[in-house]
Amino acid sequence: MTSTGAGELLQAEAELWCHAFGYLKSMALQCAIKLGIPNAIHRCGGAASLPELHAALPVAASKRPCLSRIMTFLAASGIFGVETPEDGEVTGVRYHLTAASRLLVEDESGSGGHACLSQLVLLIMTPIHFRASQSLADWLKDEDDAAAAETPFMAAHGASFYGFASRDAEFGACFNEAMGSDSRFVAETMVRECGPVFAGLTSLVDAGGGDGTTARAITRAFPHVRCSVLELPHVVDAAPADGTVEFIVGDMLEFIPPADAVLLKFVLHNWSDEDCVRILKQTKEAISTREPKGKVIIIDVVLGSSSCKQIREAQLSLDLCMMMLFPGKQRGEQVWHKMFLEAGFTRYKISPVLGSRSLIEVFP
Ligand SMILES: C[S@@+](CC[C@H](N)C(=O)[O-])C[C@H]1O[C@@H](n2cnc3c(N)ncnc32)[C@H](O)[C@@H]1O
CATH class of the missing domain: 1.10.10.10 (Winged helix-like DNA-binding domain superfamily/Winged helix DNA-binding domain)
Incomplete structure (x- = not known):
């Protein structure tokens, strides 16, 4: 065994302090x-x-x-x-x-500056998330039986994430607002960089579309696309009813209304591979398989999509975040590919144009 010099030991101590703090x-x-x-x-x-x-x-x-x-x-x-x-x-x-x-x-002027991500950043740091992550080690030790909690979030709070969000109105509002701020940010880039993705579409369902921020941005940028949002009852109840988009209460695991395209933004990473395949099968039912064929548009992480160290770290942090809160995860292309085939799709195209996330078009 080689002995470590004092300088290296002290450097290692400083490194540990930085991690612990x-x-x-x-x-x-x-x-x-x-x-x-x-x-x-x-x-x-x-x-x-x-x-x-x-x-x-x-x-x-x-x-x-x-x-x-x-x-x-x-x-x-x-x-x-x-x-x-x-x-x-x-x-x-x-x-x-x-x-x-x-x-x-x-953007205090309201004159259309860039989207503000403060609400999203504050959500990431909420004590409700922290409490879930503090139970990670104990949760990992639990045997996988019927009594075991499905996620550290459940172990800490006794409910699934969306069950908790539907019961705790303050947390539910904070979550929806944070997702809305993320959607404003992503939509700015998406409508600027991904116009051809929406060409030829006349209708789109944003499944799990939150407060409708993304759907509204798509309708504004591409007026030929009529947008609706499929969501859980407590989200639809609180959504702004300005008439721009239609809100439909429903469970995407059971049914998705028909449209030229179904959008799943930051949704599938909440779910297990089995449930993703179930949701993808519903999207395939929803879109047209006759000419012109419809498509599914997914915005989510594709692990390995970038060689940038910071993007890789952000993607891995999002993966651990999913482990704390949901039975979901971030996925590499191989896993996405397998799920698409299992759900009955024949091809897909990944465009890594959204930083840590990619836009994936999936075709029947
Ligand atoms: C991570 S959020 C993403 C929201 C939105 N797509 C965005 O990116 O801003 C996932 C959304 O899925 C909704 N959701 C969860 N389970 C659902 C279900 N079974 N059917 C429909 N929507 C669901 C949640 O209420 C939540 O708004």
């Missing part, structure tokens, strides 16, 4: 969103000094030194950029938005 990265980011720091920097023109932040944020005067330390931490983790004056004077330090924190700025 990983939750503080999440909590500092949560704090920044709750205080409105990205908005405050944006209102200052994209960069702000500490005195400007003190004037803009609801932080008690006695705690201002803590804000400075939190900003130093967030700048070190890349959420904000920092410029330090040559004289090192702390009041001269300026923090600016990075590409990531720009996504946390609300």
